[in-house]
Amino acid sequence: TMGTLLDITALKETADKLAKRQLDLEMANNELEQFVSICSHDLKEPLATIRFGSEMLDKNFSHQLESKGKEYIRYIHEAAGRLANQINALLEHSRIGQNSEKQDVDLKQVLDTVVMDLAKSINDCKAKISIGKLPTIKGYEVELRLLFQNLLSNALKYCKKGVTPDIRISYFKDNDHYIFSVNDNGIGIEEIDLENIFKIFNKIHRNDNIEGTGIGLAHCDKIVKLHDGKIWVDSQPGVGSTFHFKLKA
Incomplete structure (x- = not known):
């Protein structure tokens, strides 16, 4: 006792x-x-x-x-x-995660909206966007749209000159999580930048003229954590990058 x-x-x-x-x-x-x-x-x-x-x-x-x-x-x-x-x-x-409630979110519909919003950028560089079958999850719809929008926008922004951007979005289920991948054939990320890439105001490429606040990937990190998940990236300079993130199923 x-x-x-x-x-x-x-x-x-x-x-x-x-x-x-x-x-x-x-x-x-x-x-x-x-x-x-x-x-x-x-x-x-x-x-x-x-x-x-x-x-x-x-x-x-x-x-x-x-x-x-x-x-x-x-x-x-x-x-x-x-x-x-x-x-x-x-x-x-x-304000990410404030004043919103979790609901069933069809991620295919979310991606369709993101692609429409980025239509001009996609058309300007004649990018090929391949989206596989995506699940419906319990989450924050506005934040999830911002997550995919930032990742897709980055893939378009950091494409290689003279090379048609080829961006592929896919997922698989692993126990109680969905693991997503956003793969591109862009300029890639130097190893020195990988460690701090998701920190606020940390621009991926510091020596170029590409516009941006350096906060988009920090948004992604916060949104993924809001869904009890994590985000990471595999990249090879000159070859491309694959952003992986897992969300609670």
Whole structure:
């Protein structure tokens, strides 16, 4: 009997610690969301002023400036625009999983919507998109659409010049999880970047002119974790990448 009492006491202590840790985590997440929301609101106005000021300088005084002066104005305008995009992306990241409930999500329909949304990019590079049979899972529909949209968009963005993008999306079931793969024949990812690829504001290719906030894969990581899963990538520079992720069935 004494052994049973000790076991129950230990279990209760462990449960209490887990409950407290969960509460602390929820409070931290709420504080982070408030912080991001306040920062984004407070920063948007001065950023808009900077962009407006640079536009007025360019419009009204560019004729008085030499080429170097015009170039500096362009730098200011573009940098303010990039910062505004990053603030919006950070706010979007903090809101993932908020104010939504799990429901049955047909992932084939989700992919059909994503392909329609990316139709211009797909047509511009004449990409071939192959989508196998996909399951219906219990999840957050908006977030799952964002997950596939980010992965597909990345595969289109980092394609090889002169090579038709070939992107394949498939899955298989492994016990109580579905494992998905998004495979491309793009420029690939250097090994040095693989370790931190899912961290926020970590751009895959730092030395190129491809636009982006560097937060898309951080979105993917958060969405997958929201579905009790994980995400990883296999890649070979010059050959292509395959993003794998598993979601709770």
